[in-house]
Amino acid sequence: MSKGPDADCSLPGWEEPDPDLETLIECVRRELRYRRHVYPARVERGKMSRELMDRELRLMEAVLKNLEGQRVRG
Numbered sequence: 001m002s003k004g005p006d007a008d009c010s011l012p013g014w015e016e017p018d019p020d021l022e023t024l025i026e027c028v029r030r031e032l033r034y035r036r037h038v039y040p041a042r043v044e045r046g047k048m049s050r051e052l053m054d055r056e057l058r059l060m061e062a063v064l065k066n067l068e069g070q071r072v073r074g
Contacts, residue, residue, distance in 0.1 A: 021071055028064045035060060 015068060019027070042048040 007044050021067065025064065025067045025071065028060065028067060032057070032064060 018067050039048060039053040039057065043053050
């Protein structure tokens with residue numbers, strides 16, 4: 001089976017090396033701050049359910065906890 005043009009997840013022109021753990025943690029923290037800021041308004045406008053907001057926030061918090069755990073263990 002052939003791969004489509006989107007099969008490779010790297011971005012065209014991406015020259016940076018793979019991000020280190022601290023960079024990933026900071027990225028997830030920024031994303032969590034963004035979601036905590038944006039999602040309540042989406043719920044209020046009816047664009048997102050409260051249940052989905054809670055689930056998505058819990059998932060991203062779990063990602064952060066996992067990454068921070070790797071830092072402690074590593």
